[in-house]
Amino acid sequence: MRHAGRGFRCGVCSRDGRGTVADQAPGVxxxxSPVVLDTPRGPQLITTAARFTYGLDPATGKELWRFADETEVKTPTPIAAHGTVIIAGGYPPGRPFFALRLGAGELAWKASKGGPYTTTPIVVGEHLYIAGDNGVLGCYDARTGTPVYQKRVSAKGATFSASPVSGGGKLYLASEDGDLHIVRAGAEFAAExxxxxxxxxxxxxxxAGGVLFVRSQGHLHALGR
Known part of the structure; x- marks a missing residue:
């Protein structure tokens, strides 16, 4: 979907590169990024736009459902967890985020604030983690959206544009300040x-393969055991 103006949805054949515009997206x-998820009603392409989230047939582009909301800007990629797809966005300032039931587009739960601006949330076990551009890591119950904790990861401040990743029971958060923050996954905040x-x-x-690849401004780093 185009980043601004009248968007469109396009499917591209992986064999020959031919593309077909399915339709003009109703959102402006x-x-x-769109994502294809397996749902109780078959595979669905989940995509977002200003004030809407859509479920589409990935083979034809046909709209299966849409969900209206108040969020103008949604940069994070939708993620699936516990029978829902979690949608987040960075505007308006309250930054609400919510979960829709997979396949149906029906609201499962909603949190009125605490959503990210650019980063995609991550679910590890029963917890949803959101890295805010203000340097705050939010932990929520992934099934209900109930807050568990909100902690600033660094005393000197940090800004996150990169999304968190997880491995070995830990979260890795790359900051614009040049630090890779490491937080143990769980209900208690514990930073290394x-x-x-x-x-x-x-x-x-x-x-990949037990190695964490980190891209800084001028270098590519590989961290292993």
């Missing part, structure tokens, strides 16, 4: 000593 703007790279970290780290 969209910033987040951060790793400083001396350069801004804007990209989301990647885990």
């Amino acid at each position: 703007s969209g910033w987040s 000593e951060p790793i400083s790279f001396g350069e801004p970290l804007m990209a989301t780290p990647a885990l």
Whole structure:
């Protein structure tokens, strides 16, 4: 979906690269990446736009359902957890986030504030984690949206544009200030000593083969045991 103005939805064949515009998106703007999820009603393409979330047939682009909300800007990618798809966005200032029942587009729960601006939330076990651009890590019950804790990850401040990733029971949060923050997953906030790279970290780290890849402003770092 185009980032601003009258958006559109387009499917591209992976074999020959041919694309077909399915339709003009009813929403005026969209910033987040679409995602295909398995639902009780079959595979669905979940995509967001200003004030709407949509469920589409990924084969045809046909709209299966839509959900109206008050959020103008949704940058985070929708994520699936515990039979729901969690939708977040950064505007209006209250930053609400909510969960829709997979396949139906019906509201399961909603939190009125605490959502991210650019980062995609992550679910580890029973908990949903949100890294705020203000340096606050929010932990919520992934089934209800009930707050568990909100903690500032660094005394000197931190700004997050990269999304958190998880591995080995820990969360890894890359900050624009050049530090990789490490927080243990769970209901209690427990942070380890951060790793400083001396350069801004804007990209989301990647885990593969037991190695954590971190992209700083001018280098690619590989962290292993």
